[in-house]
Amino acid sequence: MTFKTSLDKLAKGITIGVIVIFSFIIGGQLIPAYGLDPIKSLLLIGLLTAICLLCYLFRPLTYILTNDNLVIHRLFNDVIIKRQSILTAREVNKRDMGLTIRTFGVGGLFGYFGKFSNSKIGRLTMYGTRRNNTVLIETAKKKFILTPDEPIEFVRQLLNR
Numbered sequence: 001m002t003f004k005t006s007l008d009k010l011a012k013g014i015t016i017g018v019i020v021i022f023s024f025i026i027g028g029q030l031i032p033a034y035g036l037d038p039i040k041s042l043l044l045i046g047l048l049t050a051i052c053l054l055c056y057l058f059r060p061l062t063y064i065l066t067n068d069n070l071v072i073h074r075l076f077n078d079v080i081i082k083r084q085s086i087l088t089a090r091e092v093n094k095r096d097m098g099l100t101i102r103t104f105g106v107g108g109l110f111g112y113f114g115k116f117s118n119s120k121i122g123r124l125t126m127y128g129t130r131r132n133n134t135v136l137i138e139t140a141k142k143k144f145i146l147t148p149d150e151p152i153e154f155v156r157q158l159l160n161r
Contacts, residue, residue, distance in 0.1 A: 001157055003063040003148040007111065008130035014108030022048045052109070059110035060127040063148055065157055070137070072127045072146070079127060085139045089158050091151045092136045096120065116145075 029041040057076040064071040072079035098120035105114015111129040118124055121143055128147035135151050137144040148154040
């Protein structure tokens with residue numbers, strides 16, 4: 001069964017804003033009248049392009065439940081969690097989430113994903129596209145936050161083995 005995950009308004013705004021800003025910066029690097037160092041310009045263009053491309057490739061697209069696995073489908077490098085390793089799965093609200101700090105991840109450009117630290121949950125890995133519809137999944141070794149468009153049905157199907 002496949003569950004969609006769509007961007008919230010903030011992620012859409014951040015994504016559009018970053019792309020527009022990066023486009024203006026890249027455009028400015030291509031104007032010869034400024035007399036910019038071509039090597040530095042190429043490095044900056046490459047860096048900004050790489051940031052956007054990597055965020056785009058690693059963003060969560062869908063969550064797929066198979067008989068044996070929970071697959072977090074991304075354009076590059078799907079994440080697979082064995083269903084038998086899942087100890088708990090439950091929907092969590094904003095109050096349950098507490099304060100979340102990004103330690104190594106993306107905070108809005110095509111979603112919210114990577115490593116985060118949470119005041120109530122502890123260290124976790126997030127594969128989300130919104131700040132609501134959060135589902136906490138715990139295994140013996142890791143904690144994950146996912147954001148399916150239908151969190152209640154997702155948890156029900158995930159726990160229905």
